[in-house]
Amino acid sequence: MLDSKTLVVKIGSNVLTQSNGLPDLDRMKHLVSQIQDLITSGKKVALVSSGAVAFGRQSISLPGGLNPVFKKQIWASTGQIRLINQYQELFGNLGQPIAQILVTKEDFRDRKHYLNMKNCVEALLQQGILPIINENDTVTITELMFTDNDELASLTAAMINADTLLLLTNVDGIFTGNPADPGSELIEKVASSMPEVSSYISATKSAFGRGGMLTKYAMAKKSASLGIQVLIANGKREGVLTEFQNKSLRCTWFEPNKSKHAAIKWLAHGAHYYKGEITINKGAKESLTSSVIRSLLPVGIIEVKGDFSKGDIVLIRDEDHKKVGLGRAEYTSKLAQELMGLKNQKPLVHYDYLYLFDHE
Numbered sequence: 001m002l003d004s005k006t007l008v009v010k011i012g013s014n015v016l017t018q019s020n021g022l023p024d025l026d027r028m029k030h031l032v033s034q035i036q037d038l039i040t041s042g043k044k045v046a047l048v049s050s051g052a053v054a055f056g057r058q059s060i061s062l063p064g065g066l067n068p069v070f071k072k073q074i075w076a077s078t079g080q081i082r083l084i085n086q087y088q089e090l091f092g093n094l095g096q097p098i099a100q101i102l103v104t105k106e107d108f109r110d111r112k113h114y115l116n117m118k119n120c121v122e123a124l125l126q127q128g129i130l131p132i133i134n135e136n137d138t139v140t141i142t143e144l145m146f147t148d149n150d151e152l153a154s155l156t157a158a159m160i161n162a163d164t165l166l167l168l169t170n171v172d173g174i175f176t177g178n179p180a181d182p183g184s185e186l187i188e189k190v191a192s193s194m195p196e197v198s199s200y201i202s203a204t205k206s207a208f209g210r211g212g213m214l215t216k217y218a219m220a221k222k223s224a225s226l227g228i229q230v231l232i233a234n235g236k237r238e239g240v241l242t243e244f245q246n247k248s249l250r251c252t253w254f255e256p257n258k259s260k261h262a263a264i265k266w267l268a269h270g271a272h273y274y275k276g277e278i279t280i281n282k283g284a285k286e287s288l289t290s291s292v293i294r295s296l297l298p299v300g301i302i303e304v305k306g307d308f309s310k311g312d313i314v315l316i317r318d319e320d321h322k323k324v325g326l327g328r329a330e331y332t333s334k335l336a337q338e339l340m341g342l343k344n345q346k347p348l349v350h351y352d353y354l355y356l357f358d359h360e
Contacts, residue, residue: 011049013054015169035130056078100132109273133152133156165220171213189255274312275314276306278304278336285319323357324356330350
């Protein structure tokens with residue numbers, strides 16, 4: 001486990017929710033105290049917290065026949081107030097100022113918007129204010145939702161150049177079988193060179209959250225590939241963050257690769273919100289994936305799909321329709337169509353804004 005200066009702590013629904021679906025205030029208070037200890041020790045912490053629906057369910061009774069999407073929106077919107085007020089009271093008792101940030105996937109899609117958000121969070125951290133981040137459930141619909149808060153936490157860690165992402169769930173980490181099975185063993189380290197371990201993971205989703213351990217594993221691998229150490233640990237464990245601080249925590253630890261620069265971290269998470277698709281020929285693919293760093297030139301493009309503007313994320317495919325990478329378009333889809341196949345033109349994707357899947 002490496003030293004950490006800037007970290008994102010994600011608290012899952014199952015950590016803050018009791019078996020009856022109501023909020024676990026004792027657990028919340030316990031974790032708040034430990035987060036405060038991390039901040040007092042000099043670490044910059046951003047908190048991604050689930051739990052709004054549990055607080056909403058506690059306070060608002062809804063008819064059984066109501067549309068499930070409306071139910072979730074009502075509980076999330078009413079519960080978010082109670083969740084943040086609870087955090088404000090608990091952190092306020094410790095003298096720690098907090099800020100609330102509600103985001104959608106759209107906030108991460110646009111580079112300018114993304115940088116505004118990044119600057120806001122970093123300014124809060126500089127001033128010793130704890131940002132508490134959650135999805136704005138009331139305005140998102142299924143196709144625009146984050147997979148769950150693990151994805152949001154992973155995006156946040158990449159955005160603020162955190163060195164550590166700590167995903168708190170209701171088990172100690174990833175096991176070689178069902179965690180409830182006495183024969184299952186905890187996988188304590190996932191090295192970058194290790195073979196795939198996802199075959200061990202149950203696809204079962206959590207009772208109160210949208211995602212499951214497979215989502216956590218995918219996000220952890222993605223973050224580790226970008227140079228962020230990731231820990232999946234049990235948020236219901238007494239002193240979990242104290243043990244993290246002491247480097248004695250029982251968890252699954254993902255070894256980070258060499259850190260990527262900020263623009264690449266942004267692009268790496270763009271697989272769900274690209275605006276267009278670019279198909280390239282064999283020569284262009286060989287050029288992009290060679291050991292020499294190169295930009296994507298129009299001469300190697302054989303098809304342009306979608307309507308995108310300068311600055312939008314585009315997906316790059318090869319002639320067999322396999323995904324090659326993601327890039328930031330340097331000009332519009334209209335101009336890309338006009339320049340397609342022509343030599344001596346400016347790059348559509350500059351190498352500084354090119355993320356290749358082959359390099360994950």
